[in-house]
Amino acid sequence: MKSANLENGQLLTEVNHKAATAPSDNVLHHYWHAVARSQDVTDKPLAVKLLDHPVVLWRSDTGVVAFHDLCVHRGTPLSLGWTENGNIVCAYHGWRYGADGMCKHIPSIPAERGIPAKARAIVYHSAEKYGLIWVCLKDPVADIPAFPQEIHDPSYRWEAYSSHGRWKANAARMIENLLDFSHFTWVHPGILGDPSNAACESSEITAVPGGFQYEIEQPVNRLKANSASIQRFTVILPLTLFIERRQPDGPEKQTNIYCCTPMSDKETRFFRLSGRNYRDALSDEELNKKHQTIFEQDRVIVEAQRPEELPLDLAEELHLRGPDTAGLEYRRALRELGVKWG
Ligand code: FES
Ligand SMILES: [Fe+2]
Structure with missing residues (x-):
């Protein structure tokens, strides 16, 4: 009986599939997340x-493929293997999987034995767009966020200013930090905020497809001397943010796109695409250094916030109308979406 089970692949694959089953369902499983740069x-x-799931990305003949990073045979991460003729090969016993997840070849048995039906990988939705690889763990309920059209504008330079990295922080805490303008004065004095001008005016929040938007006038980080810039924040739920900074009296514009991807509830992989259509007085190197300084100042705060997960019960924490209106709207929208941590 035991050998019969092994022969048709039932017993072993049953057990291993259970081990590969996703953790409890989560609405974030139904959204696209950027998980890597194309390159x-x-x-x-x-x-x-992604969301506590180990995922392996690889290139088949038809494009980028995302699998649960586990070989059904003996639980070996497929990421330890290699690609060959449009397939991925497991490093342990050489099982070969196609882009559809089906195992096509088991070197240790004669071909006439056939391949057990359950010898297959768990395939996730994957796509390549905007120079990023996107994965959705379950059936998507929304498209990949549409980036601002500047991403295709040849007058913008993107490569010089974009960055990526990892914070030991909740992805929504990170987005809320990026959309919170009342901390500029205190966390980034002299760079993004003017300590003599800490009062924040209310900004009107408007709905946009997939999220919301608001604008502020920023006193310090001017594109031109002696004139404030306008910043427009656009949140695309659940975890994408665009910050477009423009000169009220000129053509200079800068656009920052942030994709914050939850590796888990407490760890975030971020991709920041930053482009501008003008030459700054600072060199590219100086600008990147300034950005790193700002990001480090934020990271120290956000990694230390408790609870780690952004509270979505609006009765938690204390909110100020005006300075915290955008954060409050973000929390309310995530809660409405059904986001839950843990
Ligand atoms: S563990 Fe992958 S082929 Fe054996
Ligand atoms: Fe900040």
Whole structure:
């Protein structure tokens, strides 16, 4: 009986599939998340983590593929393997999987034995867009966020200013930090905020497809001397933010796109695409250094916030109308979406 089970692959694959089953359902499983830069997915499989799921990214003949990073045979991460002729090969016993997840070849048995039906990988939705690889763990309920059209504007330079990295913080805490303008004065004095001008005016929040938007006038970080810039914040739920900074009296514009991807509830992989259509007085190197300084100042605060997960019960924490209106709207919208941590 035991050998019969092994022969048709039932017993072993049953057990291993259970081990590969996703953790409890979560609405974030139904949204697209950026998990890697296109250039980082080569002919070598790449391991990433999304919402506590180990995921392997690899390139088949038809494009980028995302699998649960586990071989059904003996639980080996497929990311330890390699790609060959449009398939991914497991490093342990050489099982070969196609882009559809089906195992196509088991080297240790004669071909006439056939392949057990359950010898397959769990396939996630994957796509390549805007120079990023996107994964959705379950059936998507929304499209990949549409980036501002500047991403295609040849007068913008993007490569010089974009960055990516990892914070030991909740992804929504990170987005809320980025959309919170009342901290500029205190966390980034002299760079993004003017300590003699800490009062924040209320900004009107308007709905946009998939999220909301508001504008502020920023006193310090001017594109031109002696004139304030306008910043427009656009939140695309659940975890994408665009910050477009423009000169009220000139053509200079800068656009920052933030995709904050939850590796887990407490760890975030972020991708920041930053472009501008003008030459700054500072060199590219100086500008990137300034950005790193700002990001480090934020990281120290956000990684230390408790609870780690952004509270979505509006009765938690204390909110100020005006300075915290955008944060409050963000929390309310995530709660309405059904986001839950843990
Ligand atoms: S563990 Fe993958 S082929 Fe054996
Ligand atoms: Fe900040």
